[in-house]
Amino acid sequence: MNVAVLAVGTELLLGQIIDSNSAWMGEELAGAGIDSLVQVKVGDNVGRIEVQLRRLLDDADAVIVCGGLGPTHDDLTRDAIAAVAGTELELDESIVEVIRAMFESRGRTMPESNVRQAMVPRGATVIAQTRGTAPGLICPIEVGGIDKVVYAVPGVPHEMRDMVTRVIVPDLVARSGSHDVIQSRVLRTWGESESGLNERLDPIIAELESPETPTLAFLASGWEGLKVRLTAKAASAEVCSARLDHWEQRIRDELGDLVFGVGEATMESVVLEELRGRGSTLAVAESVTGGLVGARLTAIPGASDVVLGSIVSYSSDVKRRLLGVGPGEVVSESAAREMAHGARDLLGADVGLSLTGVAGPDEQDDQPVGTLLVGIVGPGFDEVRRVSLPGTREQMRQFSVITALGLLRTALGSAPRG
C-alpha cells in the first residue's frame, strides 16, 4: 500500500503559504506503516489538478488531495476528482442542511455559494465535517482494472488533521489487507540534542534489528524538544504493547530525567500534574514572553485549580510598582527573583515563576539578545537560572517558555513534597 499526496492551491506554488500539511500527513502515514510515494503541489487550475491526479493514480494505490474544497470559484478539487473518476457531481441535500445549521448556530445565514460544498462525485462517500463547513470525500476509482481510492480533505490544518486521523488512516490500513497491528509510542524528551540522544541510544538502536523489535525514529518538534518514536508491528495489540513497554523502559533507563512524558503529554501538562499532586497553586510573572507562559498553561482544560494567573509586567514601571522589583537593571538575577516573589505574593500562590530577558532585535541593560533569566520560588526552592537562547525574536520567546517550564519541572522534581 503506497500513498501519494496532492496539495492544491496557487498560494502554495507561489510560496505565500508553506505546505506543512503534506509533511504532517507523511509523518502520520509513516507512523501507521504506510509508504509515501510522492507528494505534489499544484495550483487552482482544474486541468492541471486532473493531469496530476491521473499520473499519481498510475503509481499510487491511494491519493489524498488536500485543499480546494471551499465554497468559491477557485475551489476545484471536487470537479477534478469527478472528471478523473468519469462521473458527475451530485448535490447532497443532507450536507446542505448541515452547513446551513452550522451558519444558523452562529446566528448567520448560509451564503448561496456554500452549496458548492455539498456537491459530491457519484459513488463517493462523505467524511463528515466536525469542525469546518467542508466535508471530506472518499472516492473509489478503478485504474487499469485495479481498485484505487482518492480522498479529499480541506486545506485548513485542523480540519485536515481531524479527517486524516479519524477516517483516512484507518481506512488505508483496512484496505491494505494487513492484519498486523501497528502501534507507536512517543517519548518526549527535553534538554539534549539529536546527536546527543543518538549517541546515548546507539547500543539500544543496534539491538532493534529484527522483525520482533520496534523501529526507532527521532522526530524534531521545534523548540519543544525531541521525540523518540517506537513503532511495533505484530499480530495482536497485546504483543505490540508488551514490546513497546519493554523498549520504553530500556530507553528510560538510559535517558533518565531527559524523558518528561509520553504520547500527548506536554511540558505544561506535566508541570500542572506535578503542581496538582502537591496541592500547590502557581503565579507567573512574565516580561519577555508577554503572556505566552500563562497562555500555554491555561490551554489545558482544568488548569484553573492550579494556575491563579500571571502578571505580564512588560514595562519596567509595572515591574517595580506591582511586583516590587528594586532599582537597577530589570534584566538581572535580582529582578527575576523579585518578580517570582512579587507574583507569588500578589496573587497569593504557593509557587512563583518569573521570566525576564532580551528577545531583540536590540540588546537591553547591556545583556545580549537571547538572554533569559528564570526565577522559581516555592516550598523547598528559591532559585534563579540564566540561559542564553538562540534564534529570532519569536523563536527566543518560544524557547523561553519551554525552558522556564522545564526548569520549573526540574525544581519541583528535586524538592521534597511538603
Add this chain to the structure above:
Amino acid sequence: MNVAVLAVGTELLLGQIIDSNSAWMGEELAGAGIDSLVQVKVGDNVGRIEVQLRRLLDDADAVIVCGGLGPTHDDLTRDAIAAVAGTELELDESIVEVIRAMFESRGRTMPESNVRQAMVPRGATVIAQTRGTAPGLICPIEVGGIDKVVYAVPGVPHEMRDMVTRVIVPDLVARSGSHDVIQSRVLRTWGESESGLNERLDPIIAELESPETPTLAFLASGWEGLKVRLTAKAASAEVCSARLDHWEQRIRDELGDLVFGVGEATMESVVLEELRGRGSTLAVAESVTGGLVGARLTAIPGASDVVLGSIVSYSSDVKRRLLGVGPGEVVSESAAREMAHGARDLLGADVGLSLTGVAGPDEQDDQPVGTLLVGIVGPGFDEVRRVSLPGTREQMRQFSVITALGLLRTALGSAPRG
C-alpha cells in the same frame, strides 16, 4: 516559460523536515514573472527520481531539482539526471580540486566519498559553489524535439538560494525571452466569511477577465480572517503597481472597514500603530485567553512603547482582589467592564481591554461554551461586546484574541482622536 520543482529527500516525504525550499523558489520565480507549474517531493530512490523527472519534463520547460547532491550513497540526483538525459557521469577533476581546497582551508582532509560530488553528466555546465561543497548543475535536455533544461541545486537552504538567485533565475529569464513582471498584493480582511466576501466581490471578479486585469484569489488564514490576493502581470513594475492600486481601491470601496491591512500587516500591528498614532498606552485584563492577547501584541518588536502589560486574572479571586470585579458572575458584561477599568487603572494606561468567557469543555456561570465578553475603555469609548464563538477550546481562545483585537480596532477607529 513554466518551471517545475523536484525536491529530493526521504526526510521530506516522512515529514521530518518541512519543504520550505520549494515555497521559496515559487516566490522567487513568480517575482521574476516565471510560471510555476507543479512542485513535487520524492524520496532518495533513483528509480522514483527518474520517473518524476521524466514526467515533469513532459509538461515543464525547465525543472529545478533540489537536494540529493551530497557525498553519500543516498545522494542520487546526479545519477537520475544522467539517466534521463541518456548520458554518462564524468569526473570533473577541477571540481575535486575545489572541494579538496575547501577541506584543506579548514585544516581537514577531503574524505574520498566527496569525489562523488565532482561527477557531472556529460554536456552539463557546473554552477560554481560559493558556500558549500556541492556544485550545482545546468543540464540541457531535448524532449520530443524541444530544448529543455534541468537544474540541480543542493538542499541546504543558503546554498540553494545563492545558486537560484545568482544563476538560475537570470538563466530562465534569458531563455524565456519575456520581460514581463509579476506582482502580488494581499489585502487582509476580518469579519466576513469566504463565501460572503465572494458574493460581495462577485461584480468585481466578473471584470477581472482580460490579460490587462489582475487575477484575484481568496486565501484562508485560519482564525486570522481571509486574504484577498491580487496578482498582476505586465511589461513593467510601474504598470503592475498601477493596476494593483486601481483594483485595490475598487475592492476597498466595496469592502470598506472589513479590510484591516495590506501585505504583512496583522491585526495586532494595526492596533499597535493606531494606539501609537494617538500616543496611547494599553493595559489588558485576560481571563479566558490566559495571556494570549499580551503575547501576540508583544511579539511585535517595539511594542513596549504602547503595551504596559496585562493582568491574567485566571482565578475569580484575582479578578475581584486585583481588578475590582464586584460580587456576581465573572463571565458577565459587568465583570468585563470592571476588568477593563481595573487593568487600566492598576497599570496606569490610557486604554483598557478585557476578555472574559467560557472556552470549555464545561459551561460556567450558566454561560455556554464559546461565550466571549470583551470590555474596551479609553478616551471616547467605554463599551462591552458579547459574541458567541465556535470551535474547540483552543480555537475558541484563538478566535477570542483576534475578536478582541478587531473590536479594539473598530472602537479606536470610530472614536475621535484626543
